[in-house]
Amino acid sequence: MTEALCDRRPEPTLERLLADLVPPPRFARARLDNYVPDPAFPSQEDAKQRVTEFAAQLGRPQGGGFLAKFRRRPTAAQGIYLDGGFGVGKTHLLTSLFHAVEGERVYGTFVEYTDLVGALGFQRAVDLLGQSVLVCIDEFELDDPGDTLLMTRLIRELSDRGVAVVATSNTLPDALGEGRFAAQDFLREIQAMAERFQVLRIDGEDYRRRDGVTEIVSLPEGTVREHAQAQEGATLDDFDDLLGHLKTVHPSRYGSMIDDVPAAHVTGLHGLSQHHDALRFVVLVDRLYDREVPVLVSAAAGEGGDDAEVFSDLFAPDLLRSGYRKKYFRALSRLASLAHDGAGRLGADGRAGA
Template sequence: MASALQAAYEAKIRDGSIRPDPAQAAALRPLVRLETDLGDDEPEGGILAMLRRRHYEAPRGVYLIGPVGRGKTLLMDLFYETATGFKKRRTHFHVFMGEVHRLIDAWRKGDRDARRRRFGQHKGDDPIPPVADLIAGQARLLCFDEFQVTDIADAMILGRLFEALFAHGVVLVATSNRLPDDLYLNGINRQLFLPFIELLKTKAEVVTIAGPHDYRLDRLRAAGAWFSSQDPTQVAAFDALWVEMLGPEDEDGETVEVLGRKLAFPRAAGGLLRATFDALCKVPLGPNDYVAIAARFHTVFLEGLPKMGPANREEARRLVILIDALYEARTHLVVLAAAEPVDLYPAGDGSFEFERTASRLQEMRSESWLEDR
């Protein structure tokens, strides 16, 4: 049977949406294999009949690993769009885990009737089996973008949760910037997380997209990284670049936890963050917060950056710390500002200290900086 996924990929090449890329083509093959496996894996009686079999083994999923901008999400989304005949779900991994924690909380806080209404009939107080049953009933195929594990609460439940999901016949496709062996690296009690890594490598084929070309970088190079808020055309260009970088993603929002505090960012998707100067620098954030932001997002769109002076010295100090954190993390920064970097804090008490930040902002908009990411 002809591959719908292969046909969709080749159609994108023909219409100019993408260009031929040997690394992408190589990574497409395991997804085509999975497409075939899923198509061949629906015996008479359906999935329930399969699960009643002894020694049933669901098709092996795919875990796409590679640097930013190589096309991992493109391939996964094409696979998801062309996969038919069963329930499926595609989301960012952090969104999924947020839902899992809310389901676990609902189970623990619910009385018997509330649990039955939401989860069906389950015995005992362990929340993992009913949560896994509910998720498996909603989707046989789970596609996750930006698979990463940095939170101890996630790490401690992933093994049991996915063991139960895989036992239900759920198939996983995921993109990540980290190899399975590097997930939750140096995390607290990581030894308890290691069985999940082995389970993941068993249940999903690890496929590397290691092409030299960064397509996300092409967009930044073409559009530039510094826009003037005084020019309506530039404002429109800043908005257009955000939409282009976002692609088909929804702005699901993101919550970053820092030392027990939660920072909410409503305009975020995967590794992309769009935030205002006021939201990042007019509130009492500190170095730990900015380091966490830089670690969580590979590209930050910063808008509403004003000209400053001594009256804004506290906000300017926070901006200095933010830029230092982004600079050290090699984060891409796209700015909508009222002035050029050297003119943001031109005179008065504090202007001398700001000169290094102005220099870093100038460097971070350069093509050499983008190339070095």
């Protein structure tokens, strides 16, 4: 019988939470020398050079000898904030920096760090992370004031201990001035330590569009079900059931919920009009994308039907105009890529296409 994600209720241990503080599989091979800047956007080359220099600085000896014992506290560390639209290579640069630096370093998304603080308590989390040379924070969020203040306090305390912190944001690539606005929001929230961060604006187009992957491929429901049943370890879920299940699982556990899943299958895909459902689904898409799990989807009746080749309107127009729109547009891009990979599995697995 084919398993469903709805059957999974992960309870990750503290050891698992700590073990997950590394770059996700999709970016395991990301390095500075294989980041290829788009010549049409010079800020990409500038960011690559600055991150390269920053990695070299972290690798330099900090000095010691006779004077070291008189130092009462480490010098506050400098950091970088990579600001820009989705798909311009910010995560690639962040993971490349992680791999370029030696010593203790950790990497996680904003929500993974907030969950770690919740599991450990603030001071214990500071003591643990404070042993690192570098802390990488992907997808820094400004949506929840409480979480934002928690994370900015964490950053400040880590920086005071001499830990370098590098973070990324996501903004719409075509929203004039909005990338700068996000950077200003970030700096205002951490105004007590703003001088410790250099903001690097990275312009460009979503790299996934370079491959022509712009739309979510919808397959006939029968094809999706048949493929799911034929693939060992694959999951099959009705979209509404999945949305209901996501309410019962903390978003920080969505990654462990898809452990060892070779492909995810979803039937009855339809448009979303409520933020709470949409934002939870965005986090699931992010974790599927990070772990390179292909997704095969079929649209619900009335959403294109079994004969549809493209699914559109996943998020209602008012959601795409909201303060969360950067998340929604990123999710559309990533789900289109995953669905393209999923549709490609049909031929690769020796099955008939849609």
